Amino acid sequence: MSQPIVAAVRVKPSTRLGLPRPDPVRIHTLDLVVPLVWAPIYYFFPPVSQADHPVKETILNFISSLADVLEHFPLLAGSIKHDDSGNLNIHSDNVGADFVYELRNEEFPGAHVQGLDPRGVDIGLPAPGDPLVAIKFTAFTCGTYVLCITTHHVVGDLTSTMDFTYAYARRFANKPYLSTVPKAWSREPLKYFDTPSAPVSSLPLLDTIPGITILPSNQLPPPFPLPEPADLVQFYTTTQKLAQIKNAINSSASTPTVTTFQVLTALLWQATVRVALPHLPEDEIINLGLAVNGRERAPTRAMVQDHFCGNFNPAVCVSLTQGQLVNSDVAFIASAVKRSLKEQLEPEFIARKIKTLESMDFRRFIPNTRCQFTCWPKDLMLGEDLNFGFKFTEDAHDASPAHSSPKGKRKVVISAGDDIPFPIGTMQSIMLNGNIYKMLVAVPRGMKDAMLKEVQAWTIEKPTVILTTPQNLPSSESQARL
Incomplete structure (x- = not known):
């Protein structure tokens, strides 16, 4: 060759x-x-x-x-x-x-x-x-x-x-x-949260920032820990699988109504802790950091309309003990996720958090989240406007990343950073179309089979048909609204 x-x-x-x-x-x-x-x-x-x-x-x-x-x-x-x-x-x-x-x-x-x-x-x-x-x-x-x-x-x-x-x-x-x-x-970013009813100048700083440890001004940050050997586990689920679990939770009067995203977060978090952190004491707090696009939380949606350029992730932190995560049912964990999202995505809370972060040297911030979850939102990743206008050949090819759909049409396949060396406890999800979720979870080396066994009750085999740019997308569901 x-x-x-x-x-x-x-x-x-x-x-x-x-x-x-x-x-x-x-x-x-x-x-x-x-x-x-x-x-x-x-x-x-x-x-x-x-x-x-x-x-x-x-x-x-x-x-x-x-x-x-x-x-x-x-x-x-x-x-x-x-x-x-x-x-x-x-x-x-x-x-x-x-x-x-x-x-x-x-x-x-x-x-x-x-x-x-x-x-x-x-x-x-x-x-x-x-x-x-x-x-x-x-x-x-x-x-x-x-x-x-x-x-x-x-x-x-x-x-x-x-x-x-x-x-x-x-x-x-x-x-x-x-x-x-x-x-x-x-x-x-703070200018987008400055309103007559709650001017940023009058907002107090937060005493603590969920998911972040603030070091004293005279203390130097510790060196970054060496990364642990990890395996990146890939698996899939569907909206139907998650809907069954969500509907069972929401049919109970004893729990608040939860969304599909909150159920998925709870399932992934629990499985990851059971596989990656079973050795921790039951009373040890385990923080989960949720990456969130906060632009839609700014009043009047001005941040969205301006296409604010930069990083605007007012990360939400959910805190439960190791024992609660290992032993509780999914409804309990999903409810905790729901509460944290509601409390920490209020515009005033986001403004106070950003104001607090701006007031200090970023080198004093130490993340204290053992687990992190990023959900790539469907409405950002999919759509005919993102296919570069390519026209494909009609004949099927078995080595192609996407097999022929039932209608004989081919679509673009999108993948996001599968080979990045993630730390243990990192979780990612990307919706491949209106039905299939692809997930990536970093677990300790040698624990791949244990992770797959842990999630097998609510996952599916790798799909043979993956279409990622349907002609008619459902209404937008960005993670800021989850």
Whole structure:
């Protein structure tokens, strides 16, 4: 077999429109308490029509479209530097983005093929002058195309990344693409919570922040612990399976009404603790951190309308003891999740939390959550506007990441960061369509079979038909409303 063709180019933002570049933007505390990693999103395009999308023209279109979109996202085309006071800022200095393309002399072997990510395992802040966006396009001889879009987490969360991805996909397909470009670049989230009835200036700071330990001003943070060897377990469930459990809980007058998300969170959390933390004392508190898109919690939805760029995750913390998690029924745990979401997602609470975080040196914050759960919301990940306008060949191919649907049509498959080295207790869920959830859980090395046995009562076999871009999506259900 001949060697694959691999090349990389630095794509500078276009200057066709002569758009002004914003002043340096100071990175917010919420940008620094996230994992300092590159977050990849993979798009698997089943055998593409070579008549409509030949490889060479496709690569050139990806590059030119990227240049145009970067002109409208100057922060993502910039780099991170310290100012004279030691603060970190994003400079719109036209560093650009890395674009890698690879032509592999083999048929597509499956969605977990190695080498699709342009960055790989790269932990820490980018060096000054390094790009904040990297993209890789891989073409296989069977006609399967794979696109990996990865941004550094310090630049933004999933919502910000998908705003950029939407514009990129629409520009590539030669459609109007400016609807998700942010209206402002400064990272001042508190201004969106400043209302006449509850001005931010009058809000008191929180005495404690759920899920975070605040060190005394004279105490240095401890060194990061070495990561424990972990296995990443993958499994699936359906909305029908979860609905059965939810309906059984909600039919009881002794428990509050819970949602599908709250039931899924309870099931995952309980299973993870039983498998990964059975050795802890029963009275030890175990905190669960829930990643939440808080934009929709701001009054008047102004934060959503402005497409706030950055990280805005007012993480919710749920606290139960090890004994409660191991021995209680799912209804008890789901009810605890519901209470914490209600209390900690009130706009005033979020404003007080952000104000407290802004008042201190972020190096004094130590997360104290043993478990973390991120749910990739369906309405951000799915939709025809995110398929880059690709047309696929009609003939089925067994090596394709998505088999033919009952109607004989193919769809794009999206996967999110399966190969990131997660710490033990990390849980992720992504809705693959309106029915199927894919889950990833990091457990101690050698405990994969134990985890699969723990969840077998409410999971399914790996589905053979995975469609991720249905024509008619149900109403939006972002995790901010869960």
